[in-house]
Amino acid sequence: MEADRIPRHPDVRTITLQRVLEAIVDPVRRSIITQLCDASGDIACGGFDLPVSKSTATHHFRTLREAGLIRQYYAGTSRMNALRREEIDEVFPGLLDAVVAADRGPSRNGGSP
């Protein structure tokens, strides 16, 4: 039905660490991942708190999707974004958790004995 509106997603078996790292090295894209991790559900493209224009954000969403980190789908007219957490965790165990935790930086603030 809406297949032509739904963008392609890479198979989890073709996701590479190189693409994942190239995706999350960008602070805006890392923020998208962190916000998805913190959210109780999926987030519409317009629902993120991002310091960039809508068109720039669209580019970042695409990069994340092509790297295999997020899955995009339509809910009515909204393009929704879902973290492919279980798939990523299966291929690269611990990576997402470590990056998101590091992005929050708790160990730096509370690391003193």
Place this chain on the structure above:
Amino acid sequence: MEADRIPRHPDVRTITLQRVLEAIVDPVRRSIITQLCDASGDIACGGFDLPVSKSTATHHFRTLREAGLIRQYYAGTSRMNALRREEIDEVFPGLLDAVVAADRGPSRNGGSP
């Protein structure tokens, strides 16, 4: 004594996730980290298996050192490289392990149920 030959290293408290990710997004630099993880001790600059020239490798070592990932020191005329594992683990728990494991890619090959 040899203070002028020993390069500066960032304090662990100033190491940022951004710099760390910018360092390890490069496959050659990631290979240096992986080889240091696999080694039983520190490795001289000439002791790595790298697909780049000596001068390019020197640039990569510098980037890793400035990001806070490795510590360099002299042993005679050899410049040695040590992974700052404990310090990195303290600031960004699980990050190094996850990246090195992902770089080896075991989960992709053995992940089928």
